[in-house]
Amino acid sequence: MPDPAPPRRTAVRGVILDFYGTLVRLVEPLPPSHRPLFLRRGLAEAADRWGDQWSAGPRDGEEHTAHSTSERAYHAWELDRLRRRALACGVPAAQAGPLAAELDRAMKDLRLARFDDVPEALAGLRARGLTVAVCSNWFWDLDRALEDTGLAGLVDVAVSSARAGARKPHPLIYRTVLERCQLAPREALFVGDMWEADVAGPLAYGMRAVHLRRPDRAVAGTAPPLPDGAARIPTLAALSALL
Template sequence: MGGTVGTAGAAGTAGTAGVRGVIFDFYGTLVRMVPPWPPSHRSVLLRRGLAGAAGQWGDQWAVGPADGEEHTAHSGSEEAYHAWELARLRRRALACGVPEGEADGLAAELDRATKGFHLELYDDAAGTLSALRERGLTVGVCSNWFWHLDRAVAEVGLAGLVDAAVTSARAGARKPHPRVYRAALDACGLRPEQALFVGDMWEADVLGPLAAGMRAVHLCRAERAVRGATPALPAGAVRVGTLRDVGSLV
């Protein structure tokens, strides 16, 4: 289908003739975090009596690699990647004044806290993926995630509905770096022009896929909508408020 999308809840222009597969972002697109919430880095530091470091720590997600960062040197194996994760936390701890003797143990605890969250599917996720698979389309997941994205996909019940799951940790770069999109396309057996990318983040899930030659769907859920005007859609992109609209685009 080409031209202006005429389905309810969808807006924009993106010719989708020839699409053979749909690649989804994971967090914020297919799943969300639910209670019980993981401990924050600040709470871990305070419990260890490290009030000074807690005051300097800042956003716990900022300790990780930046969006668009390439890290192929650390993505050769699970062990190498995990060592890099711990080393980043350790360096941050030392920079915030944590004593050398406590840095390793603290880094290990913070790493566990970072990954100790609980996920659940959005109500529109499984049905959308199932319908696409029934129509013979390839379904992939591509996410800025830890090493075991495949496990996370299985734990929320999507393993049987996903043909390939590509994580930035293994690909060696984070969206919107082109490397991770190439890895996702290769894993799905698709050329860029055969793929539709669906996600909620503007740079990572819309501009990045478009630059990689795919068409893009900006998922703008009411509960996660960023305050202020949403960006104007470039050519090759559409915007939807629910995953249920994706099936009508291909």
């Protein structure tokens, strides 16, 4: 007897993409360093303790639903986290609040541009009748960032960690974007440049995943071996061949 045919996989009905590093990149002028903000206040020792300017945000995989009830509540939490970190670094209490507000503005002073292959790739997905979504560890204003980079008209659903109440690879954010798209996990393909957030996390939640490794990627290091259910591409232009 011939070998039985392998079971057919459920057809992909929607593609969910990461935002930064997948659809857009930073362009000059780059965000300002945090150190001068401390030095202007005579806080050199606190600046040394603060460390990397991007380490002050929520951790990947962190759940924060209690603070994601509204934009106002979330922003208050952002400021309070920065203020408490500043205090822990030795910033005097009278300066911690104003410094936190300035650090918050500096962290969000981002100049973004879409990668050249993005518009055609997203338009091609929509031409196939697929739902196109963006799921990102991002601030509250992901919708505005999509608008500013000319991508809003190519995306059906946008879910940020700030609004979902958890950061990838927490299951809550995947559940949120799938519900918004009205997709079952097996019907979705997740695409992104970060391994845990965009590949391992979606696979664990039952989606298929594509690891985007652009030649000019910001993520250094060797790519992990591909598990079952995952693929790897160098550009979004190569995505259509997988569908």
